[in-house]
Each structure stands twice: as C-alpha cells, then as structure tokens.
Amino acid sequence: MVDQVVSEFSIPLDKLQEVETRLTGEFNKGLAREGDDVKVKMLVTYVHSLPDGSEEGDFLALDLGGSNFRVLLIKLRKGQLPEQTAEKFVIDDATKQSTGVVLFDFIAKCVAEFVKKQNITTKLPLGFTFSFPVKQLSLTSGTLIRWTKDFTATGVVGENVVQLLKEAFVRRGDIDVDVVALVNDTTGTQLAVGYLDNNCLIGLILGTGTNACYMEQLSAVGKYTGDKNKYSQVIINCEWGAFGDDGSIDPWLTTYDKALDELVQNKKQQLYEKMISGKYLGEIVRQALLSLIKNGVLFGGKSSEKFSKFEGFETQYVSMIEAGDVANCKKIFKDVFSIEASDEDCQSVKRVCAAVSTRAARLAGAGVVALVKKINKLGGCTVAVDGSLYKMHPTFRQNMDDAMNELAPGNKITMKLSEDGSGRGAAIVAAVACRLTKTE
Numbered sequence: 382m383v384d385q386v387v388s389e390f391s392i393p394l395d396k397l398q399e400v401e402t403r404l405t406g407e408f409n410k411g412l413a414r415e416g417d418d419v420k421v422k423m424l425v426t427y428v429h430s431l432p433d434g435s436e437e438g439d440f441l442a443l444d445l446g447g448s449n450f451r452v453l454l455i456k457l458r459k460g461q462l463p464e465q466t467a468e469k470f471v472i473d474d475a476t477k478q479s480t481g482v483v484l485f486d487f488i489a490k491c492v493a494e495f496v497k498k499q500n501i502t503t504k505l506p507l508g509f510t511f512s513f514p515v516k517q518l519s520l521t522s523g524t525l526i527r528w529t530k531d532f533t534a535t536g537v538v539g540e541n542v543v544q545l546l547k548e549a550f551v552r553r554g555d556i557d558v559d560v561v562a563l564v565n566d567t568t569g570t571q572l573a574v575g576y577l578d579n580n581c582l583i584g585l586i587l588g589t590g591t592n593a594c595y596m597e598q599l600s601a602v603g604k605y606t607g608d609k610n611k612y613s614q615v616i617i618n619c620e621w622g623a624f625g626d627d628g629s630i631d632p633w634l635t636t637y638d639k640a641l642d643e644l645v646q647n648k649k650q651q652l653y654e655k656m657i658s659g660k661y662l663g664e665i666v667r668q669a670l671l672s673l674i675k676n677g678v679l680f681g682g683k684s685s686e687k688f689s690k691f692e693g694f695e696t697q698y699v700s701m702i703e704a705g706d707v708a709n710c711k712k713i714f715k716d717v718f719s720i721e722a723s724d725e726d727c728q729s730v731k732r733v734c735a736a737v738s739t740r741a742a743r744l745a746g747a748g749v750v751a752l753v754k755k756i757n758k759l760g761g762c763t764v765a766v767d768g769s770l771y772k773m774h775p776t777f778r779q780n781m782d783d784a785m786n787e788l789a790p791g792n793k794i795t796m797k798l799s800e801d802g803s804g805r806g807a808a809i810v811a812a813v814a815c816r817l818t819k820t821e
C-alpha cells in the first residue's frame with residue numbers, strides 16, 4: 382500500500398517532458414493575447430531593464446503575499462551591498478479574509494509603526510511588492526485579477542491596489558510616502574539579484590506559493606499595446622501557478638491532490654501551484670497519510686484530533702521529517718500530533734514526504750527549463766530564487782537540479798538564492814523609477 386501511494390507521485394522523464402511542452406504552449410498563448418481562456422496570464426510588469434548598480438538612496442518597501450507581511454527600509458549605495466532593516470508582522474487569517482479596508486488598514490498601521498520605530502522623518506519613495514496576479518496599467522498602478530493562496534478580502538478584485546494602499550494611508554493621516562513602484566515578488570527577486578548580476582534573467586519563488594518571471598523581448602509579446610520602439614524588452618510575470626486551470630493537468634492529479642482541492646478556498650484554481658508550493662505540500666502528505674491510516678497500514682489505523690484537521694500537518698514538518706532520523710519523526714508525531722509512531726510508521730511517513738516533495742521539485746524544475754529554453758539561454762543564465770520551501774527543504778534544490786539536468790543535459794543554469802529578495806527588489810525598482818523620473 383505504501384509503495385502504491387509513493388508510486389502515484391512519481392514523475393518519470395517522459396511525463397516531465399510533457400509538463401515542459403504544455404507549459405511552453407501556455408507561455409506562448411499568454412504572450413499572444415488576453416482572455417478568460419488564457420490561464421497562464423504572462424503579465425506585463427512595465428519593468429524594462431535590470432538595475433545597473435548605480436541606484437542610490439533610502440527606500441521603503443512593503444512585501445505582502447507570503448506568510449508574513451514585511452516592511453523594509455533599504456539603503457542603496459553605489460557599488461555596495463544594500464543595507465536593510467526589516468520587520469515582520471504576522472497577518473492572521475481573519476485579516477486576509479476580511480475586507481479590503483481592513484486588510485489595507487492593517488498594512489498602513491504596520492507601516493506607521495515601522496516609520497515611527499525607525500525614526501524616519503523625511504518623505505521616502507516606496508516600492509510595493511504585492512504577490513498576486515495583477516494587471517498592471519503602469520509601473521505604479523495595477524488591478525487585482527484574482528486572489529490566490531488563502532487571501533480572499535472582499536472589494537479588492539478589479540481594484541487598483543496602489544490606490545487602496547494610498548487611501549488607507551490617507552485614512553490614518555500620519556504616513557508620508559510616495560508609492561513609486563508596484564511589483565510582484567518574482568520580479569523583486571529577479572531584480573535583487575540582477576542588481577549585482579546582469580545575467581539574471583529569471584526570478585523564481587518557491588514559498589507559500591510558486592511563480593516565475595523573466596526578461597522577454599518586447600517583439601515576442603504580441604499583446605503589448607505600448608510603444609514598442611521605446612524599449613526592447615520587458616519583465617513578464619508568468620503567474621505559472623495557474624497552469625492546469627483549464628483541466629489540462631487533471632490526468633496527473635492524484636486522489637490526494639483532488640481531496641486537497643475540495644477543502645481549499647480557491648477550488649479548481651492554481652493547480653500547478655498546489656502540486657508545488659509550501660502552502661499545500663503538507664496537506665497533500667496529510668491526505669496520503671490519512672488514506673494509509675484508513676487502510677490500517679499506518680499508526681495502527683488511528684489518527685488524532687490534531688492530525689485530522691485540515692492543514693494540520695504543515696510543510697515545515699515535511700522538511701523536518703525528511704531532514705531528520707526516525708527518532709525526530711517519532712518526536713514530531715508525539716509532541717505535535719499526540720500519535721505514537723513506530724519505526725516502520727516513520728519510514729513510511731518519510732517515504733510519502735519524499736515522494737510529494739520530489740514531485741514538487743521536479744515539476745518546478747520543468748517550469749524553469751521551459752523558461753530557459755524559451756529565451757534560449759541553456760548555455761548560461763542566472764535564476765534568482767526566494768521562498769521558504771527552497772530555503773528550508775533538505776533536498777528540494779538537488780531534486781530540482783536533477784530534473785533540470787534530465788530535461789536539459791549539460792545546461793549551464795545557475796540558481797542563486799536571493800534572501801529577502803522580494804522586498805529588496807521592490808526598493809530597487811523604486812530606485813530605478815526615481816532615477817528615470819529625474820532623467821526624463
């Protein structure tokens with residue numbers, strides 16, 4: 382039975398090639414046009430160049446979209462590594478799932494606290510990292526297409542999120558900032574690495590959610606309506622998490638993926654993301670383990686109250702169990718879930734965790750290869766990566782590299798971790814925006 386569950390998650394090379402091919406098809410479709418049937422949106426970011434390292438000044442950055450909300454003060458000095466001070470604020474489910482006014486008032490309150498604590502007295506330019514699908518109208522404005530992950534706040538979809546942020550600042554009356562850039566976390570991550578590495582052509586997030594962006598030639602963006610003579614390239618936010626929303630990856634979904642999808646807010650949406658990212662991997666493992674329990678092959682057929690709860694088994698335990706030995710695994714089950722696991726139970730649990738995380742890493746690897754092939758850079762390019770899954774999981778990177786080498790033997794792709802890249806990148810875009818305004 383354990384063998385069978387594990388085998389359901391396996392993605393051999395031929396299947397992986399199919400993922401890569403279909404995803405490439407989706408990328409091309411999204412670049413060509415807009416429309417409800419276009420699932421992978423390939424959004425234009427209005428970021429047309431990488432920073433050149435000459436950006437300077439003090440900037441604020443806000444980072445909304447992961448498990449915490451963060452406010453950062455970033456000091457850019459020519460030729461030096463950026464200096465930053467950051468503060469994390471826990472954003473609870475009630476806030477994520479209330480109204481836009483409550484959500485943006487919460488953000489404004491955090492900013493006010495931060496500004497006071499850091500003793501900031503001058504009006505600073507601010508970069509806003511908002512990690513959801515946004516149809517940008519310019520570098521400083523964009524409307525939310527839909528919420529992803531577990532955000533559902535009402536009154537935000539279809540609205541300009543920068544406007545909502547500014548209105549919240551006005552409601553407080555004690556925040557004096559200038560919002561100069563709106564970016565996705567993928568773009569922030571790419572730019573944070575691109576600040577020092579001008580061959581950084583892709584930004585990748587493997588955290589609560591997953592997504593990628595990349596530098597594309599404007600001539601390849603059929604749907605671009607702006608002046609194609611002014612710039613030659615633009616960063617595209619793929620929003621690849623939505624791959625499969627038209628049912629195209631249904632044949633690869635296991636019963637455990639389907640069970641998860643029945644329980645989440647955004648049913649039938651973000652299916653590729655659900656197979657890959659940290660918000661979901663723990664729950665997929667839990668679903669698979671529950672079926673083993675039900676069949677009497679795990680924990681003597683008994684679950685516990687905590688383990689029976691939706692999202693009760695978080696992805697951090699997948700990482701911890703895969704990194705640790707049987708004794709660690711037993712301790713987690715005893716301390717966190719009040720379950721006495723045997724040695725054999727722990728071996729089975731570890732195998733299921735590895736099966737689910739390896740599938741995720743391989744799928745993500747196929748996505749990166751699809752993008753690198755698209756821009757014809759198998760011979761060498763840098764991919765900037767951020768996100769807790771990539772950072773914390775013991776074998777995710779290796780499994781991803783293996784998949785990329787299977788799909789593109791001899792490739793020269795360099796993955797570069799961009800610690801806190803999403804926020805720092807927003808400050809860098811803000812700096813570029815300020816420089817351009819001054820020179821224009």
Ligand code: GLC
Binds near residue numbers: 447514565593654
């Ligand atoms: C979700 C969001 C996307 C973001 C990703 C990683 O997929 O829709 O915008 O980049 O999560 O945070």
